[in-house]
Amino acid sequence: MPPTNAPELTRAVDPAALDRFADDLAALCAPATARVLVAVSGGPDSLALLLLTHALLGERCVAATVDHGLRPEAADEAAWVADLCGARAIDHAVLRGTLPDRAGNTGNLSARARALRYELLHAHADTVGATHIATAHHADDQVETLIMRLNRGAGVGGLAGVRARSGRVIRPLLGWRRAELGAIVAAAGIVAVDDPSNVSDRFDRARLRKHLAAIDWIDPARVAASASALADAEEAIGWMVRQLGTDRVAAEDDSLLLDPNDLPFELVRRLVEHCVRQIDPAAEIRGSALVRMVNALESGDTAMLGDVLATPIAAKRWRFGKAPPRRLL
Template sequence: MGPHPAVADVRRAVRHALGDLEPGELVLAACSGGADSLALAAALGFAAPRAGLRAGLLTVDHGLQAGSGERAADVVRLAPGLGLDLAEALAVSVGTSGGPEAAARAARYTALSQAAERLGAAVVLLGHTRDDQAETVLLRLARGSGTRSLAGMPARTGIYRRPLLGLGRATTVAACAALGLSPWDDPHNLDARYARVRVRERLLPALEDELGPGVAEALARTADLCRDDADALDAWAAEVYARVAVRDCALSDIGPVTMAVRDLEHLPAAVRRRVLRRAAIDAGAPPGTLAASHVLQVDRLVTQWRGQRRIEVPGGVGAIRRYDTLILARQSVSPVS
């Protein structure tokens, strides 16, 4: 008799995510002890040796709750029984920038990336499921996000891979039960102060009640479609940028960027704004703080020119239109009327 269907589904997803790795490479699972990441770690322990891979587990102790260190140690102790040869608990200090959720996420990814580099890992697996993807899409939709943001979490980003995006949370819960594993339920996952918890516990169930089942699947499918569109638009914008932008990087990797307005004004807005965003970043604007509103103001220098003054964007970068040339630079550029 084969494994429980849920166990088989998780193992299949993990095996597929590891298919391009070379024998002997190290794969790590980020495991909080919750159902999603615990099912992921168990599937990695099963699939990795059969693919000739080394496998391990990382758990992050955020230090935000009493006894967090002991729980992290408990997760580490699970590793041998899951078929994982390596396990570490990573203690982090969570700051305040961006709010508690964003600060914890930033600390977690920093710790995971540093540990992966130190251990020589080729890949770190994350346990995000289809339900997490649906929550992400709803949260970003509420903020008025664009196509790239609505694409949600990608299956792969650098060393990180998310094998379970095609599976629902119910599958990981069932897999843990079938394997005799007891997931830990983080109290923060029920704390209504967090927007993601309200989406999970209130909004998604309400949508299912009013619209019928399948909302999470539909939202995840929307993310896939948005990602395809965003990839195509990004590729188009990259080609345009390479053709029209003139960069002066004589002293560093960043420097003034100039573009002829005639090369921009007839582009579709979605492509033109991607070109302008790339230009601002190349001129020195930090990607993480460069918002759509900043790009829209720069765009008006192209499409609604009325002699505007210099437009300021993050990083001390300014955009100005001089005659029929758009200039983005850190240094001050005076308009010529």
Template sequence: MFRENLARFGFAEARLGIAVSGGPDSLALLLLAHAACGPQRIAAATVDHGLRVESADEAAFVADLCGELGVEHATLRVQVEEGNVQANARAARYLALGQWHDEARVSAVMTAHHADDQAETLLMRLNRGSGVPGLAGIRSTAEIPGWGGTLFRPLLRWRKRELEDIVAAAGINPVLDPSNVDEQFDRARVRQFLEGQDWIDPAALAASAEHLEDAWRAIEWFAAEDWETHVVPDSNEQGRGFRYYANVPRAIAIETIGRIVTELGGTATRSDAARAFDRLWQGENASIAGVLIVPGTERIAPTENELAGVTMRVWRFSPEPPRRNQ
């Protein structure tokens, strides 16, 4: 199944990087990649966040194992800013992996996210009221956050216990991260909840997230088409602007609204864009991040015969005029 996943995503012959923490999941990924690709087509990296006294020894453990397997290895030491430790550690980790991705000349960096991780993510995001992009969960492929390059998660159809069995069969004692069972973190609480429910199938939840990923990629594709075919430049008193012939379902229009706002120098969340869509659909002006959007209609005639035309909804985007001092 591992080789099939490499082929499915176009990585059958690629040189691949692997993020290896020393835990059972990433060690299983290392072993699977070593068996499928051989040591010359893979490279491994361990990020040392310096948050626990054991972290340096854990990185050295992975380096020694990679040496035994004949796999190139790098230890990436990072500084984690104060505040939200988990979020800041994640940002620092991906930045380091992105830089290493380029230096190691790999086509993608593989991480060991698996079906149980996917099930946890889906439940957490359902509980937050996430839309389709959030419910799509952990993507099979994505950009490395904050850097670019490609992340690849080839284990999203594997259960955690399957990965643990691979490591145990190899006679390797993995690193155990205490944060995985620390109930101050939401993920750890969700993980313990799932472990106590014999009627919930994490593999089925992960499959649902995969279907949602397919749906989200379809929305992304249609949103790109919407941008190309229904958005045109529109000069106005404030300078640069756009006309948007809004004739697509709400989920796609939300993406296009956000992209237009970005093109005009603003930043819009999907929630912002959704609220703007709802106002515009009712014929009301909307404002996002310094961008004014005015709804209207235009009659589009394919020929000189006006009776043959159609009336289309058109929304005009422009920088908000400066406010007058009271």
């Protein structure tokens, strides 16, 4: 159930915290003109983001709560956030929709809920004229994300963690600790919503969070700095691949020809992915399958991924085209 206390609306956000947040927000958008949609679940992290953003932007701060329909308490929690926003004259909406089917990259429940959440937030941002969507990911989230992805064998892109900016989605709290955000909410006289999924052993992240709580030698701020450096590296590699895509990939009829000569494996891998996606935009590309395709091509063998057939041709050039229809037995 959501908390029943009435927040003390006269308490202002600490000026030092607000100055710090202003610098963080300015690194991601233009606060003087931005209209920011804050995603608010009712938990302490998102409530702190709401308090900081509203204190800085006033009526150019709007809010939305996504009710995924996964827990019976969610509707009451969304209504509680709506009441809190109404008391502070913050424009707020409750967003609902249907979870996407179990397919492709939205196979597990958390991924499907995340896909729905961002779909609804982007649509609402269009409706209210928001220039940016702000979420409350913070330094502790970054540590959890990085460790989970390390455990799954992620590459540079995955280890870049949560990005500070992705399109119009911004995350200005990546340098803040969970405890700092909780203190802002407590100082405002608000008791945040307690989401049971945050402590349920059903979820990988919740189990990891419990283990991390017992470790005092990890510095989340430094881990977040490493993730930021990896994000910079990922951006640089992406830029290089786009340049190479112009020089090394050529169209021929309905096919693409790739020249991978003398390129490092990672660049070849990404150029192959680029070619596959151009031929079959719906292809579900997993890292291991992509590596197998590159290895096969480098060995002089043909390979398939999705509906794409890749074939080595003369002078170490690789051709990518639509695979012939599979024969039914």
